[in-house]
């Protein structure tokens with residue numbers, strides 16, 4: 001591992017030969033069925049290869065956080081026997097490393113200051129795509145509120161282990177993206193990329209809601225000289241309206257007193273329904289069965305799966 005004080009990434013060495021995955025929840029609410037599925041899929045993908053599975057708490061956005069959520073998530077993971085390796089990395093302790101990465105981006109001319117508000121971007125007619133207004137300097141009187149990464153106008157592609165080839169053109173898909181927000185907070189893309197590299201993550205398993213985040217994150221890895229991890233985007237658990245289960249649509253916290261039934265359901269969701277004799281089993285037995293039988297080939301290759309009983 002790189003040293004804690006400098007936040008230096010782990011370079012591509014023999015250490016990378018070993019699988020190292022992670023689960024990286026944001027403490028914006030308790031663990032619900034959708035986030036359990038992501039935790040479970042990333043856990044099984046790591047454990048079936050005798051890999052490591054780390055836990056990172058993405059607490060860099062205080063306005064979106066809920067008091068007690070971080071501890072509730074850890075408690076729920078333990079109740080489901082989803083035990084992680086090492087200590088939990090809290091992103092709130094990593095500001096120095098994010099600042100160092102911002103400096104590196106600025107010094108290498110990958111980033112620029114921007115004075116645009118969301119409103120002015122929307123008014124430019126391109127929807128949420130940044131039109132490049134401040135790319136070559138702030139307009140007269142413009143206040144440097146935001147830091148953005150300048151993206152190339154070129155086609156790119158990567159292969160996702162489940163979703164196949166994902167094509168993108170950063171300029172037309174997202175435009176120059178934010179790495180430091182107007183409120184001074186570090187943007188998700190920056191923190192995720194810096195920490196995945198620093199923690200030596202070889203494989204990222206997460207929901208398809210973050211599929212669109214992958215091309216900008218891969219570009220950032222390139223700008224910062226980090227290796228690209230392998231990506232696997234799991235189908236997202238959605239309700240009857242096709243919405244991701246989240247705090248916003250009141251997805252309920254998972255039952256931590258009787259984890260067996262919910263774990264059974266989460267395994268079935270991921271294409272691994274446990275055999276009848278494991279009905280009523282607890283998490284230890286279910287997870288050891290699942291680790292032995294896990295096969296990515298059996299996971300649905302769709303963007304989402306409805307978990308609302310009324311979907312049938």
Ligand code: GLU
Nearest residue numbers: 024025026058192206210
């Ligand atoms: N913290 C992000 C979320 O909860 C996930 C980050 C990631 O897996 O890359 O949506």
